[in-house]
Structures are given as structure tokens and as C-alpha cells.
Amino acid sequence: MVYELSNMSWIEAGEKFKKTKLAIVPTGSVEQHGPHLGLGADWIQAWTIADRVGKKSGSLVLPVMPYGVSGHHSDFPGVITLKFSTFQNVIFDILTSLSRYGITRVLFINGHGGNLGALSEAARKARERYGMLCAIAQWWDILNRPIFGQPVMAHAGYAETAFMLASRPEVVKMEFAILSPTKQVDEEIELVNLGSAKFRDGIIRMPLKTADVSDSGSMTEAHPKDSPGTTDYSMITREFSENLMNEVVDWLCGFVERFERFELPQISVSREKALEPLKKK
């Protein structure tokens, strides 16, 4: 079954658009991932997940958008970043193209958290302009649980290493895998991650650069006191990695099936509707 847009002729694509109103768009980034993973980690994971979902569900899969919003990583060599506005415009142009062929449901499989804001903005604009409905899937949101005690989205951490082992095991340099808890510089303001810090019991948002909080580029996003203080990745085996990947792929296949049929009622705002609950009193 042909599911990749890149492998279809325009005639086949035209036939596919008659049968489906849903398309999958994988997005990633080209940014450092510590000493043991390649710069393409985010787009490679996003692509591999999308490819497997397409293969299993038959859903239409677009080429991956490899570049993302990664300015915060730019102190490390090899990082290629787009401006927020550039990325948002590229995504919106892709949605505009899809809307011409009757696509009304778009599932982004996003491999890079830094893209989320721009993806959301483009998706809202497409909702406004084309009535299109977009959903943004990220593997860490789907798993939504710590992995061996570590926050699931820890940059270049356990889960991300597993997704790379399941995607391209031959390029993972496990001998260089390390844990780098967020650097601490102050006795009272405790840095939590790239975007937030803790002061007393409250959280304050503090957008930082990766190099502010990590020398290695890996970010396990834990206070040194919480970290196991080890470089042990031995539990991240090929088998564990495949299972984690399969869990996400299966979840997404289920979601895609439901999302294709998901409808929002026509928006209509009125005083009567707004005050309806008061009538029941």
C-alpha cells in the first residue's frame, strides 16, 4: 500500500485525496543532542514514527520538515535553526496547499518541543481561514510518564535515546551517553529546565539557552539532588526501545482512526446559549 506522498504520482495522489481527508505531517529539528546522539535526532524520530503509523494505518504521510525552531541550542556546532516566524509560515503554507485538495484533518507528529508554539499558531490560523482541524502529537505527551524515574522529555535522556535506538541504532554512540542534571548557579533560584525556575515553592518562567544549563547538551532536567549521579543507560536496550516505539505508534494509529471521524459542531455564539444553564435553576 502506498502511503507516502513522495512515492505517489500526482495521479495516485489525486486518487488518495478522494478517499481521505486526513494527512500526517512529521516535523523535527536539526539541533545538538548531547555527545551520543546525532543532530538529526528530532526529525529522524518524527519521521520514523510517522512512517510506521502510515505503514500500519494507511494514512497519507507527507515528507518530514527537518528544520525547526532551535535558536536556544545555537551555541553548539551544527545546529541549523529557523526563525519562529519562518517555521510558522512554512507550516501554514503546507496547510494551505493541503486545503486545496480537500484535506481537513492534519496530524503533526512533532519531534521537537521548541516547534510547538509556531505549530499551534499555524494550526489556529488554518482553523480560522480554512476550517481545518489540526492535532499535534509528541511522543513525550503520549507516554506522559517518567522513564526510569527521569522526566520523559529530558533532552537526549532515556526516552529520547530509546527512540533513536528504535529509529537508527547504528548511529547511536551509547558509550558517550551521559546524564547532565540542570546546572545550578544560585542558592535560592533553582533552575528547573530551559524555561522555568523554582523560587520558594512557586515556579517562575525563565527562557534560557541550553548552554546556560548544560555543558554536555544533554538535559535530564532534574536537580542534582534528584539525579542518580550516574551515566548508566544500560536499561535502554534495543528491546525496551522497540516496545516504547510500538506503544506510541499503536496509540497514534488508534488516534488517527478516531480523528478522521472527529467533528466539531458549527460555531454559533448567542446570549441564549450562553445563559442556558441558568434556565435549569
Ligand SMILES: [Zn+2]
Ligand atoms: Zn530531541
